[in-house]
Structure formats: C-alpha cells, structure tokens
Amino acid sequence: MKPFTRTALAVCLAGLTACAMPEDSSTTSPPPAELMTWDDLYARPKPETEIRIAYGEGDLQFSELWLPGGSGPYPTVFMIHGGCWQTDIAERDIMNWIAGDLQDRGIAVWNIEYRGVDREGGGFPGTYEDVLRAADSLVENGERYNLDLSNVVAIGHSAGGHLALWLAARQNALPGDGVLAIMRLPIGTVISQGGLPDLEAGITRQGHACGTEAPRLMLGPRPELTSPQRMPAGSARQILVNAARDRIAPPAYADAYRNANLARDVTDIELVTIPGDGHVELISPGTASWERQVQLIEEALGR
Secondary structure (H helix, E strand, O other), rough: HHHHHHHHHHHHHHHHHHHOOOOOOOOOOOOOOOOOHHHHHHHHHHHHHOOOOOOOOOOOEEEEEEEOOOOOOOEEEEOOOOOOOOOOOHHHHHHHHHHHHHOOOOOEEEOOOOOOOOOOOOOOHHHHHHHHHHHHHHHHHOOOEEEEEEEEHHHHHOHHHHHHHHHHHHOOOOOOOOOOOOOOOOEEEEEOOOOOOOHHHHHHHHOOOOOHHHHHHHHHHOOOHOOOOOOOOOEEEEEEEEOOOOOOOHHHHHHHHHHHHHOOOOOEEEEEEOOOOOOHHHHHOHHHHHHHHHHHHHHHHOO
C-alpha cells in the first residue's frame, strides 16, 4: 500500500467516525480503545515469502504461496486483498501479516494479486478474469506443492470480500456465459472480512468508503455475473465477519447482504460481529477479530 494512500484511508476513517456529545462523568463508560490505523499495521515487521507464481503475463498477474514447514499435504487458504478494487490503494502485501500467521499455524496460503479498476484491463471483466485465472493456477500447482485442495477456504478483505464471495458463487454458477471462464477450484467455505459485497448499493449508497466509480466499473453491464446476491447460490458455506466499529464496512452491510439472500431462499449465511474492533484489526494478527477468524478457518478446514 502506498504511503499517501494509508493517510487517505486514515482520514476516511476519521471522517466517518461519529462525534458524541459530552455526558455526565458519573454515568460515562470508559472510552473505547483506539482503533488500529494502517500505519499501526505497517509499523510491524512484515513477513515475506519467496514463492511467486505467474498466472498471466502482466505485472499484476501472479500469486504468492506461503508454504508451511513439513511435507504436507497442506490445508489451503485462497486469499484476496482489498483496497476499493484499486491497485493504487492496496496490493497483495497488505495481507502478508495474516498470511504469515496462517503459515506458522501449518496452513498454506495462496495470496493473489490482480488488476484493479485503475489499471489497464481492470474492472469488468478483467479483474474477475484475473481472480479466476489465479484460482486455476492454484489447481494447476496443487500437486507440485503438495497442497490439499479438497476443501479450500477462500477469504477476502474489504473489496476482496466481494471477490471472495463472487468466486465461491462462481463454482456452481454460469459455467458457459461466454464472458468469464469456468471456475474449477473447490471452495468449501468463504469468509468475507469486512467485505463490500453489494456493488449496486455501492453505486447508490451515500458515504460509501470507495466512492461510486470503482463499484460501477466492477459491476459492468451484467449484474447477474458480478453481484453475489444476484448470482445462482453456490454450495460454499458463507461467513461474513465484521468489526462492530468498522467505518469502512459496518456490520449493516453484511445484514443487508444476508437479507437480500434470504429473500431468495439462500439461508446458509452466517454473520459474525466482533465488538470493539475496526477495519484494520480484521487483517492484523493478535487482535480479537483475527483470532476469531483463525478459529473459523481451522474449523472449516477440519483442524
């Protein structure tokens, strides 16, 4: 993530924080702990991996594999970063801390890069094609790295939450639409980490953290191909994890997504809300938000 972008996101978070009127000190609760900022996360030593695997010829068409020690086979997480679907806001390394944490726990991570809407070919359909090709690349390299792909968990943060939900829906839907390729990766569980799942609401919702242009470019001309709540329901278990104090993707976004799916009789959606945390805590090891997600990931992988 670029330095000026972290500052912009910090300003966004500050600007969306409500200001409370002073209360009588005799009835006032202790002030809540300060939320983490992007600078807090980036001040930590950043883990790295040396395994990079291209799925295309572009500079942003690759994945990074975080491989645990031992011989495997390794349970596997397919990881998608956020950043308002824009490369200038975030790249895959924003997920390095949690990728390294999962690696230390014996879980392999396939952390993907892709073209944002601010790059040539990004948006609809290019960004989606990148995600699909990255998933295909995992399937093609699974045996080489002794990865257990029988029950993959897909996770995505913020805008990456939308892409993770979309990918999970894709495995059972629209196999021959002529626009996007068939999805072959078997996803058993998908976890949206403070996700922004509803592109159409993003275009119309006042105060949307990513503005309206990026969701519009991701929506494309055919919402039935790009909005998970419009697509035929997939077989993956869906878990939407939100932090109660998240100003970028508040829990209300997850409520709206589940309600839209309940209206069409899709019921296998679980909402998990973490009190006290914000958007950054969702991808920061050591926080209540991340520890809860680790529990969900290990449960989904049968560990």
